[in-house]
Amino acid sequence: QKEVEQDPGPLSVPEGAIVSLNCTYSNSAFQYFMWYRQYSRKGPELLMYTYSSGNKEDGRFTAQVDKSSKYISLFIRDSQPSDSATYLCAMSANDYKLSFGAGTTVTVRA
Amino acid sequence: GAVVSQHPSRVICKSGTSVKIECRSLDFQATTMFWYRQFPKQSLMLMATSNEGSKATYEQGVEKDKFLINHASLTLSTLTVASAHPEDSSFYICSARDPGDGTTDTQYFGPGTRLTVL
Numbered sequence: 001q002k003e004v005e006q007d008p009g010p011l012s013v014p015e016g017a018i019v020s021l022n023c024t025y026s027n028s029a030f031q032y033f034m035w036y037r038q039y040s041r042k043g044p045e046l047l048m049y050t051y052s053s054g055n056k057e058d059g060r061f062t063a064q065v066d067k068s069s070k071y072i073s074l075f076i077r078d079s080q081p082s083d084s085a086t087y088l089c090a091m092s093a094n095d096y097k098l099s100f101g102a103g104t105t106v107t108v109r110a
Numbered sequence: 111g112a113v114v115s116q117h118p119s120r121v122i123c124k125s126g127t128s129v130k131i132e133c134r135s136l137d138f139q140a141t142t143m144f145w146y147r148q149f150p151k152q153s154l155m156l157m158a159t160s161n162e163g164s165k166a167t168y169e170q171g172v173e174k175d176k177f178l179i180n181h182a183s184l185t186l187s188t189l190t191v192a193s194a195h196p197e198d199s200s201f202y203i204c205s206a207r208d209p210g211d212g213t214t215d216t217q218y219f220g221p222g223t224r225l226t227v228l
Contacts, residue, residue, distance in 0.1 A: 032216070041222070042222060043116070043221045046218060088153060098205075
């Protein structure tokens with residue numbers, strides 16, 4: 001079993017829809033949770049960073065963390081074609097080494 | 111957000127050549143940098159952790175004599191692929207840890223280097 005599980009998709013939604021992404025994890029030592037966006041042949045770009053259970057909102061993005069269920073989510077409201085990318089969840093314990101999910105490929109159709 | 115650069119962005123070389131990749135944090139000091147490898151349509155796999163002024167720590171299965179890492183300053187880490195072979199062809203990405211104010215410790219990634227060994 002992988003430490004971090006993420007459905008690779010692909011996920012296709014119409015423009016304006018809400019994109020819902022999630023990851024589950026097995027390592028209870030994970031304390032820091034991140035979501036990255038990666039365009040093809042580019043490095044990952046940090047979208048959201050959280051370190052506690054609950055919700056965090058930043059513009060059209062909302063990150064949720066439920067440590068009791070070992071489950072994290074990312075929601076993208078009012079999705080745009082420019083949001084089409086691969087979204088990676090990542091998490092770390094106190095050693096700051098990131099464990100990544102497989103990444104979910106998202107396509108937002110105009 | 112913080113900026114991390116990588117150079118070169120793309121390398122094509124012959125088998126047996128050694129290739130050096132640079133990773134720089136441009137607007138913050140990074141005591142720790144990480145090197146990842148990514149195969150097509152797969153996620154990032156951590157290769158090694160690089161700490162300024164000390165030897166790198168390699169993940170299990172990564173050959174330290176093959177992938178030489180030097181972290182000479184708080185803003186520069188280099189990865190040298192020694193005597194590269196076609197199986198080393200991959201996308202190599204570095205990240206730099208920005209401790210921030212202590213509550214936003216996170217990593218910022220470089221744009222990646224695509225290595226093709228013929």
